[in-house]
Amino acid sequence: MDLWSRARRLREERGLSQAVVAGRIGTSQSWVARMESGEVDPSLSSVRRYLNAIGASLELRSDDGLPDFRAMSLADLARSIRRHLADGEYVLRACLQFIDDFHETDEAGRSGLLETAPAATGDPRWDAFLAGLAEHLAYHGGLPVPRWTQRKERFLRTWWFLSDLPSVRASAMAESPAAFRRRGVFVTDDLFARA
Numbered sequence: 058m059d060l061w062s063r064a065r066r067l068r069e070e071r072g073l074s075q076a077v078v079a080g081r082i083g084t085s086q087s088w089v090a091r092m093e094s095g096e097v098d099p100s101l102s103s104v105r106r107y108l109n110a111i112g113a114s115l116e117l118r119s120d121d122g123l124p125d126f127r128a129m130s131l132a133d134l135a136r137s138i139r140r141h142l143a144d145g146e147y148v149l150r151a152c153l154q155f156i157d158d159f160h161e162t163d164e165a166g167r168s169g170l171l172e173t174a175p176a177a178t179g180d181p182r183w184d185a186f187l188a189g190l191a192e193h194l195a196y197h198g199g200l201p202v203p204r205w206t207q208r209k210e211r212f213l214r215t216w217w218f219l220s221d222l223p224s225v226r227a228s229a230m231a232e233s234p235a236a237f238r239r240r241g242v243f244v245t246d247d248l249f250a251r252a
Contacts, residue, residue, distance in 0.1 A: 059095075060104075060115075061092065061093050061094070061095055064093065064107065064108065064111065064113065065093045067111055067112075067113050068093075068111045071111060071112060073110075073111055074086075075089040075090055075093070076089075078107065078110045078111060081109075081110035082103075082106040082107060082109075082110045083106075084150070085146065087146065088146070088150055089107070091147075092104075092107060097147070097150070097151075097154075099154060100128075100129070100154045100157035100158045100161065101157075101158075101161055102157040102160075102161055103154060103157060128158035128159065128161060128162045128166065128170055129151075129154060129155050129158045129170070130169070130170045130171075130173060131155065131170060131171055131173070131175050131187055131190070131191055132173045132174070132175045132176070133155075134151060134152065134155045134175065134187065135175030135176050135177075135178050135183075135184075135187060136175075136176065137151045138151060138152075138178040138179075138180075138183050138187075139176070139177075139178045139179050142178065142179050142180055142183075148183065149219070152186070152190070152248075153248075155170075155190075156190075156194075156248075156249065158170070159194055159198075164198075167194075167198055167200060168195075168200045168201070171191045171194065171195055171200065171203050172203050174203070174205035174208075175187050177210075181210065181213060182213060182217045182242070184210060184211055185211050185212055185213045185217070185240040185241065185242050186217075186219075186237070186240075186242050186244075187211075188205070188206040188207075188208075188211035188212075188236075188240060189206075189234070189236045189237035189239075189240045189242050190236075190237075191203055191205075191206050192206045192236035193234050193236040193237065193249075196236065211240065212239075212240045212241065213240055213241035213242065214241070215241065216241045216242075216243060217241060217242050217243065218243045219242075219243065219244050219245075219248075220245075225245060226243070228245045229243035229244055229245050230243060232244075232245050232246040233245070233246075234246075234249075
C-alpha cells in the first residue's frame, strides 16, 4: 500500500474530512484531494504538515533501491507552471512547494536550485515572478543572485498583483519584497511566512 492510500485510510479512520485537514495545514480542500490522489508531488515539508494534521508521522529508513530526495529547481518549477498555466491555484501551490524545497535543501545545494535560467512559462507575469523569487531567496540566503534574473524579459511593464482583492492589493503594495516590486510583481509577505 502506498503512502497516500495509507494516509487517506488513517484520515478517514479518525473521522477527519479533507476540509478539516486543509484547515489545519492552511491550504485548500482541493489541494489535499490532489495530494491524496497523487496528482501532485508535494514537498517533504508538505507531507509532514499533512501527516501532523491527521496525527501520523513518517519514518524514513535507508533502502539502497530508492532514489534520494531531489529538490525541485526553479527550472523544474517553470516547466510545471507551463504545463498547468491555466490553473492558478496549482501554479501558486507549486511555487510554495519550491520555497519549501529550497528551505529543506542544505546550504551547499541551494544555489544550484536557482542558477539555471528557467525557460519561459508562457506568461510574462510568472517569468517575472520567478526572477523575483530567485533574487529574493538568493539575497536572503547569502547566495549570489543569478545573472539571468536581470534580463529585461524578467520585468513587467504593467504591475501585476497575485490577488485581485482590493484589500490584498493594499497589503501587497506595502509588503511585497523589493526583488518582486522592482519587477512590477506584488505579493504579500505571507508567501514566505510558511517557509
